[in-house]
Amino acid sequence: MRGEFNSVQKLVRDENPYAFYMHCFAHRLQLVVVAVSRCCSSIEDFFEYVALIVNAAGSSCKRKDILLDKQRINLLAKLESGEIFSGRGKNQETSLARPGDTRWGSHYKTLVRIESMWDAVIQVLAIVHEDERNPSRAGGLVQIMESFSFVFIMKLMLQILRITNQLSLLLQRKDQNIVQAMSLVTDVRSSLANLRNHGWEPLFEDVKIFCNVNDIPVPNMDEAVPRFGRSRKGGRNNVTQEHFFRVDTFYAAIDAITTELDHRFNDMASELLCGFSCLDPRDSFSKFDLDKVAKLTDIYDADFSNDDRKRMKTELQLFINHMRRHDDFRVCYDLASLAKKMFELERNVMFPLVYRLIELGLLLPVATTSVERAFSAMKIIKTDLRSKMSNGWLDDLMVCYIEREIFKGLDLAKIKKEFQHEGRGMPLPRST
Incomplete structure (x- = not known):
């Protein structure tokens, strides 16, 4: 990306070519x-x-x-x-x-x-x-x-x-x-x-x-x-x-x-994201694609030997069959929860190459739209006065602003009643 500090990503990649972002x-x-x-x-x-x-x-x-x-x-x-x-939604x-x-x-x-x-x-x-x-x-x-x-x-x-x-x-x-x-x-x-x-x-x-x-x-x-x-x-x-x-x-x-x-939208970024998204455990690994996941070993060349790359497809096939057959993994909803469950049940020992791939996926920094919205909201929320308030209050204001579409559907009367039932030095006025 290009910004105030140019070529930072390039300097990092020159030192560590596998520090993808x-x-x-x-x-x-x-x-x-x-x-x-x-x-x-x-x-x-x-x-x-x-x-x-x-x-x-x-x-x-x-x-x-x-x-x-x-x-x-x-x-x-x-x-x-x-x-x-004329018509509904027109003009x-x-x-x-x-x-x-x-x-x-x-x-x-x-x-x-x-x-x-x-x-x-x-x-x-x-x-x-x-x-x-x-x-x-x-x-x-x-x-x-x-x-x-x-x-x-x-x-x-x-x-x-x-x-x-x-x-x-x-x-x-x-x-x-x-x-x-x-x-x-x-x-x-x-x-x-x-x-x-x-x-x-x-x-x-x-x-x-x-x-x-x-x-x-x-x-x-x-x-x-x-x-x-x-x-x-x-x-x-x-x-x-x-x-x-x-x-x-x-x-x-x-x-x-x-x-x-x-x-x-270069091929490297596409292959990385598509490959790791194929390990998404939701809906019983519905997005799984063996070839796309196996191709990640070519991108992370230094982390896998030639023998590892030859074994990867076989291990991936055993891994996906095992995951879909055991109900313990149905509660997993992302790579982090999958890695945690595999470690708890010692499946990281059973599928070491797949677990190594999952670890690399967890280390991959990915900025999402929520992150971009948060940075944009900071310019609006963080005024000079609010710079003096606690981080907890700022976090709450940020959540309310970023997720304002959700908050529009909340019943203010119920929120007010919740506050009225809490202990406080000064009672809130009763809602009519």
């Missing part, structure tokens, strides 16, 4: 999205404009109210004309979301809302431009939004992020299945390759339809224009419009996200 896969995918949002100048400028649009249209409560009101009027007009249809009131490098799925959510609230956003920007006493960027942002380049990149990024969003949602689940997630990574790569090979024409038609509906001029694709950021003088740097949008933008974005996926 698995960072949160959901955060890895977000880093892929961040990388593609900066893969070329035109796309990087696009997301900078998006941030300015969100700030200009929703920087105050008054502007947010105007935006929601305009969106409501536009939806009613479309419903009356039959352009859209919900929403607002613009600000994209953030550390907020999972925020880039996709922002673009979805800008597209769905297109007319309302432009109307609000026009109002801001007319009402501002001081010069503002709102008028210029309207011109940028109503350009073919902005619409094209918006539609392109929506297609790319729509493919990766399903993987992002799966990786954010607390009960994520690593084997399924790695399989979906392969499917995402395949979908991106298909988009690169066959997606240009459908995308271009979609962009033209959107531009025609919103009175945005479509340029002549055979027209010669200077390369992005180059001078027109001399004409030596000129390319056609189609080359700019197809090669310099469309292909560049897809190639960038494919390269980042290969870099972030």
